[in-house]
Amino acid sequence: MPLQINGRQHVVVLEPRVSLLDALREHLDLTGSKKGCDQGTCGSCTVWIDGRRVLACLTLAVAASGHEIVTIEGLADGDQLHPMQRAFIEYDAFQCGYCTSGQIMSAIKVIEEGNAGTDEDIGEFMSGNICRCAAYPNIRAAIRHVRDEAGGRS
Amino acid sequence: MRPLTYSRAADVQDAIALATANPASAFLAGGTTEVDLIRAGISRSEHLVDINELPLRGVEDLPDGGLHIGALARMSDVARTPRVVERYPAISRALLLGASEQLRNMASMGGNLRQRTRCAYLRDGVSPCNKREPGSGCAALDGFNRGHAILGTSEHCIATHPSDVAVALVAFDAVIRTVGPEGERAIPFDDFFLLPGDTPQLEHPIAPGELIVGIDVPGAPIARGSVYLKFRDRQSYEFALVSVAAAIEVDDNVVAGVRIAMGGIGTKPWRARRAETALVGSPPNETSFRHAAAVELAEAVVREHNAFKVELAQRAMVRGLVHSLNGRQS
Structure with missing residues (x-):
């Protein structure tokens, strides 16, 4: 089946039961999306499909065929990190880093969706991304920084 | 496998x-x-x-001022549809208080109605569970049942229905539209969810191959002042211990119309018809609300860990009615 990932077409042969997350990690060497719970509760596998943030663990790869998939590996422009990636480094928005790619994939969308107006909104609309190290204050700081840099509350 | x-x-x-x-x-x-x-x-x-390529994602007007919500419309899209927000704020609110934004982006309205209970004994795959293995028993009856139902239960199952939006939809008499091998059907919302009784494995009156194609929400001016309140152990991304959808209409200082439904306490999305009947014609004050709530909860059957829900549900219902009366939306 063809999979359109980060602007590139990949062709893989997979059983229907294989999740998009396993397809990315085990078959396409795109290991930036992490497997935390594998049951749709932790958010560490967050990717974008057709521009919306979704969970790769509950998406079957076969159902994602024909759609535009973006993973954490697709954010940087060459050596130039995405502003949200830079902000996460600048604001020390992680400790162990396992949830970070999912946090970043959500964080960019939370601003685009217009759900980052207040800290309360950020908390509510980032609640699908669990951080076991509880780096939440710094994650919020990184999101505020990008939001304000982007010229307000988008 | x-x-x-x-x-x-x-x-x-x-x-x-x-x-x-x-x-x-x-x-x-x-x-x-x-x-x-x-x-x-x-x-x-x-x-x-x-079924994701089927053209069932729209939200359209019905002639009576209501809305038809396509079965494949995503929860996050429906929650932000201006016509839903204006006419049925409780539906929008219930959607936004469910799950996380990633899940709301994925989950469809039809799928929401067919989701299974979060009872851990169903999901662990090994405990006695009459939904999973009819006749095997119910581990929740004497197990950890803090989240379980207190209304509509049976000696065979006390699993709570988990949906938020279904609570708001049942309050507004929504109708589920299906198409199956036998043709089209319209199933009243309250009939779509079966009480467990002796057959907890049967959850919906739906035939093999029968597909939910949409939900009709009848026009209801009362719903414009509706609220949805959710009480839970975490502030976000958690199922309800108790939730309430409420809308109230007052005329000449008596309750002229009222809609109440509750989540977290029933084996199905729980329309509080007894409370509604008790309230119509009463003065719109906390004493009446408290009385109506007591009437609704009178037949609650509690287990070891969930007795607190009887009082919490009554307070939630009172607060929902007060908020609707005062024009607060959350």
Whole structure:
């Protein structure tokens, strides 16, 4: 089946039961999306499909065929990190880093969706991304920084 | 490991034909319940019919001022549809208080109605569970049952229905539209969810191959002042211990109309008809609200860990009615 990932077409042969997350990690060497719970509760596998943030663990790869998939590996422009990636480094928005790619994939969308107006909104609309190290204050700081840099509350 | 095959339906008739051809079929929309339950070994589906290409995503006006919500409309889209926010704020609010934004982006309205209970004894795959293995018993009765139901239960099952939006929809007398091998049907919302009784494994009056194509929400001016309140252990991304959808209309200082439904306490999305009947014609004050709530909860059956829900549910109902009366939306 063809999979359109980060602007590139990949062709893989997979059983229907294989999740998009396993397809990315085990078959396409795109290991930036992490497997935390594998049951749709932790958010560490967050990717974008057709521009919306979704969970790769509950998406079957076969159902994602024909759609535009973006993973954490697709954010940087060459050596130039995405502003949200830079902000996460600048604001020390992680400790162990396992949830970070999912946090970043959500964080960019939370601003685009217009759900980052207040800290309360950020908390509510980032609640699908669990951080076991509880780096939440710094994650919020990184999101505020990008939001304000982007010229307000988008 | 069970076999699993997959096909994509081109239109509604194709979907029904594909699902009817294999009795172990399930429709695949957002997948947030089905994929999870297949992986956990709870779902017995062996063939998935992907219905995501069907044109069932719109929200359209009905002639009576109500709305038709397509079965494949995503929760996050419906929550932000201006006509839903204006006419049925409780529906929008209930959607936004459910799950996380990633799950709301995936999950469809039709799938939401067919999601399974979060009872841990169903999902662990080994405990006695009459939904999973009819006749095996119910581990929740004397197990950890803090989240379980207190209304509509039976000695065979006390699993709580988990949906938020279904609570708001049942308050407004929504109707579920289906198409199946036998043709089209309109199922009143309250009839779509079966009480467990002696057959907790039967959850919906829906035939093999029958597809939910949409939800009709009748026009209801009262719903414009509706609220949805949710009480839970975490502030976000958690199922309700108790939730309430409420809308109230006052005329000449008596309650002229009222809609109340509750989540977290019933084995189905719980329309509080007894409370509604008790309230109509009463003065709109906390004493009446408290009395109505007591009437509704009078037949609650509690277990070891969930007795607190009786009082919490009554307070929630009172608060929901007060907020609707005062024009607060949350």
